[in-house]
Amino acid sequence: MSGSKYLFLLAFLISYKITMGQQNYELQLPKDQEDLITGHLDLGDKNPNGDSISVNSQYIKFNDQPFFPVIGEFHYSRYPEKYWEESILKMKSGGINVIGSYVFWNNHERKEGVFDWSENLNLKKFIQLCKEHDMYVIVRLGPFCHGEMRNGGLPDWLYGKPFEVRSNNIQYLDHVNRLYGEISDQLSGMLYKDGGPVIGVQLENEFQHSAAPWEITYPGAKKERTVSARDAGVTHEQIAVTDGHNPYAEEGEQHMEILKNIAKKNGLEVPLYTATGWGNAAIVEKGSIPVTAGYVYPFWSDPHPSPFYLFKDIRQHPDYMPVSYDTKLYPSIAAEIGPGIQVKFSRRPFVHYESVEPLMVRTVGSGSNGIGYYMYHGGSTPVFESKFYNEDVSGMPKINYDFQAPIGQYGQLRPQYHTQKLLHMFLESYGNELAPMQTVLPLSNEKITPQDTKTLRFAARSKGDQGFLFMINFQDHMDFSTLHDLQVKIKTSNEEISFPSSGTFDLLKASTCILPFNVQFGDANFKSATVQPLTKLDEAGGQKHFVFYSIEGLAPEIVLSGKSKIKKLNRGQSNSFKGDTRITGRQGEIFSFEIGKNTYTIIPKELALQSYKIKDRLFFTNGLLLDGQENISIVSREEDNDLHIYPSIDQPVSISGASLKGRKSISQGFSTYTVQFEKVNPEIDIKKLNNMTWMATLSDNWEGLNDVFLHINYTGDRGMAFIDGLLVTDHFYNGRLWEIGLKSFKEKLNNENMIFKFHPIYKDYPYLGDLPEQDKEKVNSVGTYFEIGEMKVIPEYKANIQF
Known part of the structure; x- marks a missing residue:
């Protein structure tokens, strides 16, 4: 055989092998969009500055522009008052823009008729701090909260009253009226209509779905639940999928309407009223947003592969269906996605930190137009007069409410704090574009199950021919591995867009990505990209910086529509590709280019995980950065810390509490320093x-x-x-x-x-089954x-x- 024939045959065999091993996926974009319904909900309001919040059937709007809330749960009563401000700043640095917090009735009215709003219970001070740092707040009013608190937050003394709790009994409602009145006094001047940060309140919690056990009981006795006798048959102890049958649904809706009227009567008038909507719970019809939930590692049920890593149309088919409301009338807003979970004596679930990013990318890709974490910040359940306020009868820790959360019991940061920050930064910059986009699912999605770890899990959100491609590779309680040799093609009304433009990519184990197609970033139209948008920055003079990050397994490339005039291409390569312009860079390296007045910078994900957006600049450090308005604080457990600033700065930088040294920049357009602390060794x-x-x-x-x-x-x-x-x-x-x-x-x-x-x-x-294998072997x-x-x-x- 001649040399040329041998080379031809070898090339053919290699091509044949690649084609046979390649996994090809397709997705057809729809021609039509679902109709947007407006004006049908009793929600929305303005503040004294003329700013407005409104709600339609698909998303929340701020000043008539789509607004994407990122809600983090933090219980002020479970954390020391003197450290609230630092925690609020940590949440803000993590990309949270709304703080949710329960008002636990039994913490504040431990003795009937005597309310305590002092020290760690100072709700007014907590809200004031949120206002000072430009954080919106949703106050979860109760009267029933749960939250693994004693009696779910109901005071002990209610147990001995001649009426049923969580009912329409006039005496019970009189107590609720007094509670709401007290909360209203604390929030005076802090509501959105007064120029304050409180944009919403939650009414009750899981009404006609869930209850807590009364703590007034005896060892071995069956649990009594904090629920009226009428609703006992439709109520569970925790979140569950129900059969959807509720003979008292009308009474439930009436009760929720009564609570809303009591709140408004006490001056608690806000743009957003929310109600937990999962598991057939009651809501205020057309008067509240039914928020959703998702817990992958629950302590109340046996571990099993969850469906929460499968893409779906989550608005039309919420998790924990069936639900009590018409899904076409409301946006999908998640209020309780579990980035961690509580442990109790009989169950010790272990939440893998790498599980959170895929869960949230799936939720957003499935159509949620707001996400909320329970808990985002852990804490300690308070002790009053030597009495524990944990849910003791269920075997909860006496004090520890760490929840394996992104921010732990003592303010420590977990890995998921950093991975979620990337998603939050994307939503902060592009959530207004994403919100009107609807979920599009591939045909392959119909047959996939949680046990199928070999099929690519993906979806798109699009409007017309533009949108974002979402992909994940994770499944709880299952063995899974890297997916190799993938290619995804999106079919628009007039073309086919391939990811990557040629060849294939690998989606690593536990990896996720959000990739744009036909999206306009400043002066450039990205027909496709295998890099994920991180954020955009504005500089004086109209200069804009668009920052993206590359993901291991996906060779970084950007395909620009048509022939683009690129200037100052740094470390990348540019070539013509099928009439378009393709820019590529090396995996793990920073590269950038300019078009018009815009700069486009691509960084590795490892560097993006260290990023913080402060004052229209990106700061990168292995520590934590807090924007205290007057100065920026760096918090770290390391003596030596890198600090990179993008775009670079030409003004002097000083530091107190450490030393600061300038050094060679990591890349063009960056300023680079070393922050060094003097070593301290507490003995x-x-x-x-x-x-x-x-x-x-x-x-x-x-x-x-x-x-x-x-x-x-x-x-x-x-x-x-x-x-x-x-x-x-x-x-x-x-x-x-x-x-x-x-x-x-x-x-x-x-x-x-x-x-x-x-x-x-x-x-x-x-x-024992929840523990690592080596621990089980030792015990057995x-x-x-x-x-x-x-x-x-x-x-x-x-x-x-x-x-």
């Missing part, structure tokens, strides 16, 4: 008192530190921490180490030690197991940067 003395009890004595060498975290690496059933004989926090083991932030206890620790009591795991404990081999490893302290530094 800890650990003494074993007996097999299950330890004593920790900490030095007071905390000067200049923002916090000190104690890491306890143990394997056991649970741990409890005491100061001066009082329980200050606890921990139910689920495979992760125990982390305690000590600044909340600093004053007490100056005079007292911290005592730790631990308990072993027994092989007959019901949660000996019948009972406890082991304690290293205890160490981790300093957290803080400095202020001024420009």
Whole structure:
């Protein structure tokens, strides 16, 4: 065989192998859009500045422009008042634009007729801080809240009253009227109509769907639920899929309307009234937004592959269907997506941090026009008069309400804080364009099940021929791996757009992406791109910066419609492609180009995860950045921190609390510095008192530190921490180490030690199946197991940067 024939045959075989191994997917965009319904909902209002909020059948509008709320749940009563501001800033840095918070009735009216709004219960102060930092608020009024709080937030003294709670009994409603009146006093001047940040209130919680157990009970007794006798048969203890049959639906709707009228009578008039809409719960028909939920690792049911990683039309087919309302009349707004979950004695679910980004990308790609996290920020359930307010009868921790949340019990950041920030930045810049776009599903979506981990999970949101392609590769409670040699083609009204433009890509395990097609970014029309939009920045003089990030497994490329006049192409390559202009860059590198007055910069995802958008600039650091308005704070557990600023700055930068040194820029258009903290070593003395009890004595060498975290690496059933004989926090083991932030206890620790009591795991404990395999093997081999490893302290530094 001649050399040329051999090469031809080899090329043919390689091409044949690639074609046979390639997975091709297609999606046809629809010609028509669903009709938008307006003016049918009793929602919306204006503030004194003339700004307006309104709601149509598909999305919320702010000043007649689509608005995409990103809601993070944070319970003010579960966190120290003196650290509220720092936590609000952490949420803002994470891309949250609305804070949701329960008002737990039993925290505030522990004794009938006596309300307490002091210290950690100071709702007025909390809302004022939100206003100072431009954060909207949705106040969850109750009267019933749940939230794993004692009686679901209902005061104990209601149990002994001659009426049923959560009913239309006039005496019960009189108490609700007084509660709403007290809340209204706290929110005076803070409502949107008065120029305040409170844009909405939630009425009740899961009415005619869920209840909490009364804590006034006895060991071994069947649980009594916080619900009227009429609704007992349609009410569950937690979120569930129901049969949709509710003989008391009319009464339920009436009760919700009564609550709304009581709220308005007390001056609680806001643009948005919300009601939990999942599982056939009652709402205010055409008078509230029925918000949705999604928990992948629930503590109330057995683990199984969840359907929440399958794309769908989530507005027409909400999760936890059936529902009590006409889905065509309302936008899909998620209020309770679980980026973590609580643990309890009998169940120890372990939420994989990598599970959250795919869950939220799926939810947005499926058509949600608002997302909300429960919880976004963990905390500690309060203790009043030596009485625990946790849901004890269900086996919840006495104090710990960490929830494995993006921001933990003591304000510590988890990996999902950073991955979700990327999605939030995208929504902040492009949510107004995304909201009118409707979900388009491929034909392959009809047959896919949670157990199918080999088929690509994807959908698009489009309007006309433009939109965004959403893809994920994740499934809970299943083994899955990288999907190789993929190609997706989107068929518009007049062309076929391929991702990538030629060849294939890999979608790595647990990876996600949101890719634009026919989207106008400033002066350039992106026909397609394998890089994800991150944010856009405005500079003086009309200069705009569009920032994207590349994703491992997808070679970064941008196809611009037609022949584009590109200038200052940095580190990338440009070529003509089928009459269009294709720009490519190297994986893991920064590259950029300019068109007109616009700069387009592509960064690796690893760098994007370190990004913070402050004052129309991007800051990148391995620490945390907080925008305190007067200055920017950097918080970090590392002594050495990179700090990159884009676009670059030409003004002096100073710092207090650390040293700042300029160095060579990581790329054109960036300013680069090193922030270095002086090392502090808080000392800890650990003494074993007996097999299950330890004593920790900490030095007071905390000067200049923002916090000190104690890491306890143990394997056991649970741990409890005491100061001066009082329980200050606890921990139910689920495979992760125990982390305690000590600044909340600093004053007490100056005079007292911290005592730790631990308990072993027994092989007959019901949660054993939730633990890592190595832990199960240890317990089963000996019948009972406890082991304690290293205890160490981790300093957290803080400095202020001024420009």
